[in-house]
Amino acid sequence: MKLVTWNVQWCRGIDGTVSPQRIVAGARHLADFDVLCLQEIAVNYPGLAGNAGHDQPALLRELLPGFQLFFGAAVDEFGADGQRRQFGNLVATRLPVAQVQHHALPYPADAGVCSMPRMCTVVTVVDPALGPLRVMTTHLEYYSALQRMAQARALCELHRQACAQADAPPQPGDDGSPFQAKVHTANAILCGDFNLAPSDPDYPVLAGCLQDAWRVLHGELPQPPTFRVYEREYGPDPMACDLVFVSDALKQRVRRMEIDGATQASDHQPVMVSLR
Incomplete structure (x- = not known):
């Protein structure tokens, strides 16, 4: 199974052009993916740079x-013109899907700090070789360290709850109602833009409940940067904040991980992980 994760900045490239077509082409250039996880997808936000009003x-x-x-949609609101606007994450897959869940992440008050609501989308897919696994994609807060830490802890709690459900599933049922049996699995991939580096205090929180796929393959060798590579609007130094974590049982399944360091279709670089 091949998964690509990418913060696409509402499909806006370094050249300022908004192009979903270029994003899809870039992701396909990196891999013939089975799952594509995109962060910063917009609906009806004409005020975004480059205009993402579509x-x-x-x-x-x-x-x-x-x-x-x-x-x-992490953000779901109405503008002064009465038009609905949404901003969030997207998962696309050609694998069979068992269930979909959308989880709002914590949004504690942090006075005077720029921030927005954040969420995690979980799509349970069924891979022919790996079986059921939860694909979790998210985009954590950039400006508020307080909120980002709370969100990292919440992601771990979501994973722990899912593992507990797999170990002790609810009463089975096949009556076709919402109470019917679900697919529960401890196998998971957590990916996205975490807006943190391994040296930040919230990284050990995530690494304490899931395995960093890059470190599984490469040990202490630093992951190549995925942000501020070609554009330095948000800081002077490139950083690797677009990460992939896997559950313990999938650790031995991680075979390859690549970062496209050349594309300028977004202000982030896409990341591919292959499991088998």
């Missing part, structure tokens, strides 16, 4: 025939 999930659906797409 419905990007709808455009991406047209560009990905044969895939099911699941959009989770």
Whole structure:
């Protein structure tokens, strides 16, 4: 199974052009992916740089025939003009899907700090070789360390709850109601833009409940940077904040991980992980 994760900055490249077509082409250049996880997908936000006033999930659906797409809006609001606007994460997959969950992450008050709500979309897919696994994608707060830490802890709690459900599943049922039996699994991939580096205090929180796929393959060798590589608006130094974590049982399944350091289709670089 191949997964690509990418913060696409509402499909806006370093050249300022907003192009979902270029994003899909870039992801396909990196891998013939089975799962594509995108962060910063916009619906009806004409005020964003480069103008992302269109419905990007709808455009991406047209560009990905044969895939099911699941959009989770972390921000869901109405502008002064009365128009609904959404901003969040998207998971696209050509694998069979067992269930989809959207989890709002903690948003504790942090006075005077720029921030927005954050969420995690979980899509349980069924891979022919790996079986059921939860694909979790997220985008943690950039400006507020307080919120980012709370969100990292919440992601670990979501994983622990899912593992507990797999170990002690609810009463089985096949009556076709919402109480019918679900697919529960401890196998999970957590990916996205975490807006943190391994030296930050919230990294050990995540690494304490899941395995950093890059370190599984490369030990202490630093992961190549995925942010501020070609654009330094948000800081002078490149950093690796687009990460992939896997559950313990999948650790031995991680075979390859690549970062496309050349593309400038976003202000982040896409990351690919291959499991088998």
